[in-house]
Amino acid sequence: MLFWRYLNDNKVKIKYNIVMFEDKIKDEIQSSVSICFGEHIKTADIIIEKPSDKKFGDFSSNISFQLAGKLKKSPNDIAEKLVIDLIKTNNFEKVEAVSGFINFKLKKEKYFKVLEDILKNKESFAKNNVLKNKKIQVEFISANPTGPLTLANGRGGYSGDTLSNVLAFCGANVEREYYVNDGGNQVKILGESVLVSAGLLKKEDDIYRGEYIDKWVKDNKKEIEKLKEKPFEIGYLCAKYVMENYIKAEVKSMKIGFDNWYSEKSLYDRGLVEKALSFLDNKKLTYEKDDAKWLKTSEFGDDKDRVIVKTNGEYTYVMPDIAYHWEKFTDRKYNQVIDILGADHHGYTERMLAGVATLGYRDNLTYILTQMVRLVKNGKEFRMSKRKGVVVTIEDLFELIGGETSEASDVARFFFLSRSFNTHMDFDLDLAKERSEKNPVFYVKYAYARTYGILSKSNKNNSKPNLKLLTEDAEIELIDKLSELPALVQMIATTGDYPVHLLTSYAIEVAKKFHHFYDKCRVIDEENPELTNARLSLVSGTKIILGIVGKDLIGIDMPDKM
RNA sequence: GCGCCCGUAGCUCAGGGGAUAGAGCAGUAGCCUUCUAAGCUAUUGGUCGUAGGUUCGAAUCCUACCGGGCGCACCA
Numbered sequence: 082m083l084f085w086r087y088l089n090d091n092k093v094k095i096k097y098n099i100v101m102f103e104d105k106i107k108d109e110i111q112s113s114v115s116i117c118f119g120e121h122i123k124t125a126d127i128i129i130e131k132p133s134d135k136k137f138g139d140f141s142s143n144i145s146f147q148l149a150g151k152l153k154k155s156p157n158d159i160a161e162k163l164v165i166d167l168i169k170t171n172n173f174e175k176v177e178a179v180s181g182f183i184n185f186k187l188k189k190e191k192y193f194k195v196l197e198d199i200l201k202n203k204e205s206f207a208k209n210n211v212l213k214n215k216k217i218q219v220e221f222i223s224a225n226p227t228g229p230l231t232l233a234n235g236r237g238g239y240s241g242d243t244l245s246n247v248l249a250f251c252g253a254n255v256e257r258e259y260y261v262n263d264g265g266n267q268v269k270i271l272g273e274s275v276l277v278s279a280g281l282l283k284k285e286d287d288i289y290r291g292e293y294i295d296k297w298v299k300d301n302k303k304e305i306e307k308l309k310e311k312p313f314e315i316g317y318l319c320a321k322y323v324m325e326n327y328i329k330a331e332v333k334s335m336k337i338g339f340d341n342w343y344s345e346k347s348l349y350d351r352g353l354v355e356k357a358l359s360f361l362d363n364k365k366l367t368y369e370k371d372d373a374k375w376l377k378t379s380e381f382g383d384d385k386d387r388v389i390v391k392t393n394g395e396y397t398y399v400m401p402d403i404a405y406h407w408e409k410f411t412d413r414k415y416n417q418v419i420d421i422l423g424a425d426h427h428g429y430t431e432r433m434l435a436g437v438a439t440l441g442y443r444d445n446l447t448y449i450l451t452q453m454v455r456l457v458k459n460g461k462e463f464r465m466s467k468r469k470g471v472v473v474t475i476e477d478l479f480e481l482i483g484g485e486t487s488e489a490s491d492v493a494r495f496f497f498l499s500r501s502f503n504t505h506m507d508f509d510l511d512l513a514k515e516r517s518e519k520n521p522v523f524y525v526k527y528a529y530a531r532t533y534g535i536l537s538k539s540n541k542n543n544s545k546p547n548l549k550l551l552t553e554d555a556e557i558e559l560i561d562k563l564s565e566l567p568a569l570v571q572m573i574a575t576t577g578d579y580p581v582h583l584l585t586s587y588a589i590e591v592a593k594k595f596h597h598f599y600d601k602c603r604v605i606d607e608e609n610p611e612l613t614n615a616r617l618s619l620v621s622g623t624k625i626i627l628g629i630v631g632k633d634l635i636g637i638d639m640p641d642k643m
Numbered sequence: 644g645c646g647c648c649c650g651u652a653g654c655u656c657a658g659g660g661g662a663u664a665g666a667g668c669a670g671u672a673g674c675c676u677u678c679u680a681a682g683c684u685a686u687u688g689g690u691c692g693u694a695g696g697u698u699c700g701a702a703u704c705c706u707a708c709c710g711g712g713c714g715c716a717c718c719a
Contacts, residue, residue: 134663141661156699287718388717397719427648506656507656524681599683
């Protein structure tokens with residue numbers, strides 16, 4: 082009930098939802114309690130929920146349980162007494178007491194207003210302004226430029242992209258950023274790996290291997306020979322190649338658009354690392370010990386202080402990363418930065434949060450950790466052959482899913498997004514490969530294609546639809562489901578852990594309600610143009626909502642035909 | 644040893660104080676001279692890891708334990 086608890090707890094008004102009746106219900110309950118029992122209860126203490134089972138009505142209240150102890154009466158007696166008073170208002174078709182709960186059923190015409198709003202406002206139906214004037218950066222993927230993107234990057238990548246979409250829907254000024262680690266030790270290691278591949282260096286451990294390195298070596302023999310004493314420079318060149326030919330291409334095939342590709346090396350080139358360091362020095366947050374320089378992160382929640390300048394004078398990774406975040410807040414002035422990382426970095430996040438706390442921006446930085454992913458095929462973990470390198474790359478994944486890249490990416494996106502970040506995920510290749518109703522992605526896409534099919538088949542009728550004709554359960558339930566989107570979007574953007582996975586569940590639910598409606602209610606009926614017109618409105622509304630959730634938020638293509 | 648995450652149907656996962664615990668896949672039985680059957684309907688299947696505690700009420704919160712994953716560098 083996270084969703085409904087949010088609606089009860091939120092301090093911000095939900096822009097539009099059928100739940101706008103919530104406040105009215107609370108007032109009515111308050112007044113009835115006062116009339117029936119002479120007790121005053123604050124509306125803030127009244128909880129309205131939306132029961133999962135429709136037969137319990139549209140809303141329910143557990144107020145009787147809260148009052149039972151105080152009044153020394155059974156919840157059901159209290160509920161029954163309250164119902165008699167509550168039913169006097171005319172908002173509800175039915176108010177009843179069921180095993181202590183009070184259940185409310187809305188009059189049907191309350192739903193028509195929602196559908197009118199969807200048709201009138203289209204995309205903006207789901208938008209709101211709660212993050213207006215907020216400059217938010219979502220940093221994600223940020224994989225080292227030492228090799229192609231992997232499965233884990235896929236999860237983080239799609240999550241970051243979709244979260245950005247949601248934040249933008251709430252009025253935020255969102256920037257997507259990829260931090261290119263082209264300045265650290267891993268670049269030198271990449272350079273050494275190149276030399277190993279070229280036969281100019283003997284080294285067994287701590288090197289990268291893969292076809293992409295061998296290929297680059299083959300095309301750049303001369304250059305490598307010339308720079309063989311400077312592994313960092315070789316690594317830098319190779320990293321550039323990897324960025325351009327692998328990572329950027331993969332990001333593009335994932336249909337993710339970054340606003341910034343931010344270079345780590347540029348931090349050094351612009352002297353920002355020194356600047357950040359002297360800032361910390363001046364604040365007396367550093368000290369010398371054992372010939373190294375330490376940052377007092379333990380004063381900010383870390384379990385011990387961290388070295389930022391090594392004995393040999395080099396920076397540890399902590400220093401440029403702190404400089405990077407410092408720059409985000411002081412120069413670029415983001416109100417909020419959300420970093421998405423794989424769970425194997427969780428030790429790192431604690432350290433960085435402490436590090437950023439020394440700068441005074443602890444509350445402006447949020448880390449999202451996505452748990453591990455493994456591929457499963459025929460019930461067993463799938464592994465790549467040694468020849469291509471042990472890790473599964475994004476390209477491998479798309480190939481395994483099959484079909485066109487764009488479609489494979491949509492499948493991958495939907496699959497990754499349908500699990501909460503905390504779930505250790507098994508990616509079911511057999512289901513992903515399935516191009517049928519079994520695969521939830523196609524289930525949702527098919528619903529959209531159906532709306533298009535019906536609309537294109539119908540004759541345009543410009544007379545104002547009479548929505549009151551939509552009285553079937555299947556119709557009302559569909560509208561009800563459509564009405565939830567605005568609150569869902571807002572909840573995802575403003576709840577601490579950003580549960581974007583709820584979008585895919587929602588898309589499936591809408592598709593399900595729509596398919597059900599399709600089965601129960603014939604839309605185009607020449608004998609009954611008025612009803613046809615009303616139902617076409619509902620189909621249009623569904624198409625709008627599925628379009629928003631699929632295209633604008635989740636970020637998959639929604640085809641007109643399948 | 645310490646820290647983070649997970650343990651829910653045969654499988655993959657939602658739900659994270661409320662009413663008989665949900666979905667998809669797998670299984671079973673039906674539905675196409677009618678807007679796309681890539682669909683719909685019905686149905687089988689669960690001691691919510693274990694044991695305590697808090698509560699009118701616990702899958703949900705607390706504690707301990709048992710399983711599994713991942714982290715605990717002057718690597719990044």
